[in-house]
Amino acid sequence: MDLADLHRPADGALTAMSATSLSRRALLFGRGPKPQQPSIRPPWARPASAFADACTRCGDCVAACPERVLSMDATGRPVFDPASGECSFCGACAESCASGALSKQPSAPPWTWRAVVSERCLGRQGVVCFSCQDACPQQAIVRVPGRLGGLRVDAERCNGCGACVGVCPAAAVRFECAAEASS
Ligand code: SF4
Ligand code: SF4
Numbered sequence: 001m002d003l004a005d006l007h008r009p010a011d012g013a014l015t016a017m018s019a020t021s022l023s024r025r026a027l028l029f030g031r032g033p034k035p036q037q038p039s040i041r042p043p044w045a046r047p048a049s050a051f052a053d054a055c056t057r058c059g060d061c062v063a064a065c066p067e068r069v070l071s072m073d074a075t076g077r078p079v080f081d082p083a084s085g086e087c088s089f090c091g092a093c094a095e096s097c098a099s100g101a102l103s104k105q106p107s108a109p110p111w112t113w114r115a116v117v118s119e120r121c122l123g124r125q126g127v128v129c130f131s132c133q134d135a136c137p138q139q140a141i142v143r144v145p146g147r148l149g150g151l152r153v154d155a156e157r158c159n160g161c162g163a164c165v166g167v168c169p170a171a172a173v174r175f176e177c178a179a180e181a182s183s
């Protein structure tokens with residue numbers, strides 16, 4: 001489908017039967033660079049340097065993940081790719097880790113990553129798209145008032161599950177640590 005196929009109602013906003021069904025090429029006219037995704041270690045990972053030292057690169061956490069959202073990076077250590085799916089925070093990865101690189105503590109949050117909607121959001125260009133909002137189990141994605149307001153993430157509600165990332169047809173959602181996401 002081409003952008004010319006989109007319907008423009010009286011209020012001027014573009015709509016589509018399903019924005020996610022549009023080709024990425026047709027929709028990647030968004031402003032701003034495509035978000036670069038930082039390396040995200042599995043939930044309950046120790047701080048970066050301690051994790052790098054402790055991880056034996058065994059791959060047990062990757063094999064244990066029922067959601068298949070972990071993979072090994074170029075260094076042979078595991079990373080979470082939110083574009084591949086949603087982390088359910090089941091803890092299977094941490095439970096499988098014998099080295100202590102991942103250590104699930106009952107009172108500790110799994111991580112401080114939070115989603116952020118970038119300037120590429122189709123809503124900022126007048127296209128109605130609810131893909132990320134529909135996917136969010138925390139109801140953390142809200143529409144900014146105004147026809148070209150787009151969407152934003154409430155960092156207080158977001159738990160960093162990643163469900164909103166892969167469903168975005170404009171690759172507009174990136175991950176940041178909580179302090180950056182709430183600023
Ligand atoms: S908590 Fe569960 S779903 Fe999330 S990365 Fe670990 S094993 Fe996978
Ligand atoms: S199970 Fe632990 S030691 Fe093995 S790759 Fe995963 S994080 Fe590293």
Ligand code: SF4
Pocket residue numbers: 114115135136137138139140141153157158159160161162163164165
């Ligand atoms: S990462 Fe945050 S905003 Fe995205 S679906 Fe999960 S809870 Fe919702």
